[in-house]
Amino acid sequence: MDMHPQRWGDPALAKPLPDAIRGLVDMAIGTADTPAVEIAPLPQTGLPADLLDSLRGVLGDDAVAVDDQTRRLRTRGKSTLDLLRARAGDLSDVPDAVVRPRAHDEAAAVLAWAVAHHVAVVPFGGGTSVVGGLVARRQGYAGVVSLDLLRMDQLLAVDKISMIATFQPGVRGPDAEALLAVHGLTLGHYPQSFEFASIGGFAATRSSGQSSCGNGRFDEIVVGLRVATPIGELRLGSAPANAAGPDLREAVLGSEGAFGVITEVTLRVRPAADVKAYEAWVFPSFTAGAEAMRKLVQRELRPTVLRLSDEAETFVNLAGQTNIGAEQVSGCLMVVGYEGTAALGRRRMITEALSELGGRPLGEQRGQEWAAGRFAAPYLRDAMLDVGVLVETLETATFWSNRDRVYQAVKAALAGTLGERTLVLCHISHVYETGCALYFTVATREAADPVGQWLVAKAKASDAMLDCGATITHHHAVGVDHKPWLAREVGPVGVAMLRGLKSALDPTGILNPGVLIP
């Protein structure tokens, strides 16, 4: 299913803001109906006919598209900036053609064609980037081609002894789960983008999902990779782990299409989680809840899902709730989820620990409500944009001792830049023994130039992260948007390493130019 070109997700699921929520948003931020968005006309393909013919010659006519709708749907990703630009009719980043390989060799053939003709190639999976990862530099190239991977949608191998499975990169989250379910298996990787994002995209961006507490980050479950690069084929993953030099898999993970096209991914799988339970807890404060999370994982007690909203996010979430009869709660809500037998085997010890650490159990109803709506938030963003409220998210990670400093600094940077009529909400949804991720949601009154408004606020928040020693991104990746901060984060020697890999693998620079590499 294609997403709407100017909105998130399934067009059939788009809804206006419910009246009750709109009333609250109106009080806190103010709303105003915005004019209906026109579908802007698209520039013609800039690729000369002979180049298009030669590309069709490589992969066949039906694998190459230049029609408006196909190209429109592969223009940028789904950040709020992307949506604002699309709503404003700015389609300047549209690719000149979309090419759809079915297998590794076809992807490799496209790269050879692109090298020969110096055409920029943007690997495209689910199209859910929120960091400008699909916006290649056009200058200096004969054109820009979107390399759509969704035809590479096969589960290639399952090894139930080793509990590994090999996928083509274009398998979307739900399809991966359906393919594994036949074998009684699951991946258990549920990022917000789950319904649309692809296996290859998860790998290329170091995705982390809502079940990361128990199931790990996506990069932790990758055991093997096959990659088409301009200099040839790369196969990695001779063992779960080894000491055969630097782990080159870790150089491909997070490479965002700039080093090569991931054409196969071998992943650790788990027994299907036939039993699942989600429950809510309340803690007196964000700090008290965060401390409980820290101690829990440092005691090696991990549920599958572990999330904690700060006071503001807890208030907003409960205000938007419709179950009037439910107990009123003050403090901070935590969601604790158990997916599968192994996780449920730890439930008793985790429950005892959370109680001892100051939590009060609220039962399963609120937990199940969270699970039922776990992929819904991006639809709400569109409904908010429709009433003139700019909503965006950003995220970072740091060590536990630095958590409060980063939290305060990023909140202050956002509130200070965006001024009154701004809500800044935060939750912790990924935890490690040594630290955690902080995920911020911002809602503010749209200014006359919302793109400019957000760029300033985002820059201040990003500066605050780096000034505190935190990372520019825990799981959204770099794209174009985070590039200046990546350069600060890894320093000039780190940048030299990235450039060294880039020029080794992509000497003519055709792969996603302008993305990732500072």
Added chain:
Amino acid sequence: MDMHPQRWGDPALAKPLPDAIRGLVDMAIGTADTPAVEIAPLPQTGLPADLLDSLRGVLGDDAVAVDDQTRRLRTRGKSTLDLLRARAGDLSDVPDAVVRPRAHDEAAAVLAWAVAHHVAVVPFGGGTSVVGGLVARRQGYAGVVSLDLLRMDQLLAVDKISMIATFQPGVRGPDAEALLAVHGLTLGHYPQSFEFASIGGFAATRSSGQSSCGNGRFDEIVVGLRVATPIGELRLGSAPANAAGPDLREAVLGSEGAFGVITEVTLRVRPAADVKAYEAWVFPSFTAGAEAMRKLVQRELRPTVLRLSDEAETFVNLAGQTNIGAEQVSGCLMVVGYEGTAALGRRRMITEALSELGGRPLGEQRGQEWAAGRFAAPYLRDAMLDVGVLVETLETATFWSNRDRVYQAVKAALAGTLGERTLVLCHISHVYETGCALYFTVATREAADPVGQWLVAKAKASDAMLDCGATITHHHAVGVDHKPWLAREVGPVGVAMLRGLKSALDPTGILNPGVLIP
């Protein structure tokens, strides 16, 4: 404490082969007293006096040594090949000088000096490499300097909230534990080389320890790195994990001194393991025991230590035992260890699972015996060499479904090459949800040319690993010895990545030339 230049470990702990063991070895392999080894004279330093003077000018006189004993002790590592060459009086790999920085800036200054004068630099920690990681190419350089890191022996920072600690690289295993014990903390990293190897070496070689089942590989506990490179300083580790591009830490881990000198390592630490328990189990066969290991970790039930000997290793270990009264055992011995409260909290469930999976508990005595002798094996190798028995180890890792194939192929390659009077023993000591490491010990009658004899056998065993799709090394690293097989394992594109990083970080190639990079 310095190790003996021609043997493993503390010279005071060297002992001849006990009579009982010698009797057994004599039956199985044959023994012959070998002549006492002479300490061969050392070639003079090849570095011109003006270069030595300029190096002394950089770091001070007392940081630079050219005397025989200091240079002799930094000649090669501790593989059996290294010992055989040293016993034969071959000191051709001796460094021209040993330089000992105290801090990052001094290490960086040595690199600047080495670049200016095109001198090869070999970073040297505990000197326990078993893969030729300390044998730099001499041709084309003004000389070879051993960069001894053992003066960089400080614990720089402890953060008990985040449970992380920052070390200088020259801290040896026991000293790291003593420094952490003051804070009630432990690292819990116990490779065979623990008593001599250093924090920097663990990081540079992707070490894995005997407690890896519960505590992870060394690369998994590294959260931050500071590195001196010829192009400047690199600092990595802004968060436990992130999506800020490829994880560059993973390019430094395993880089074996070829990309830079690791000058600080920030590590995840744990609460001191005040309580420890080790127990033995017996399984009917190696396959039955391996299957039990697999199912245990796939159910997410991890003790701290989990080891399984094959039939041959079980027989030899029990034959060498002195507790005559103990129950006779046939089958395969497993050692299961619990270090610390969190691991002991899982003991009941693990015990139930192991029983259900076909294991029979033998109690704690044999487990405690294993723990008491956990670092002793290398001393036995010297005693065996003294009676003309060549002993060496090699190791690999693969996915569970490939375990038996790799096991049979490597055993056959070794036995087939070395012929009669050869023992090949194997154990599994590192497990993952998706696979495991296989560790082989070989003992054979020394031929007239033992170096050549071993090179042929090792090549056949290495070919067998690669032919089966396994890795050339799970935790011994690459050095010079594994370089041809690394090239096969990662292929030409992987080699291009390594070379790309090498030329970005060390453009004049002064760092450990000839090591790691094919």
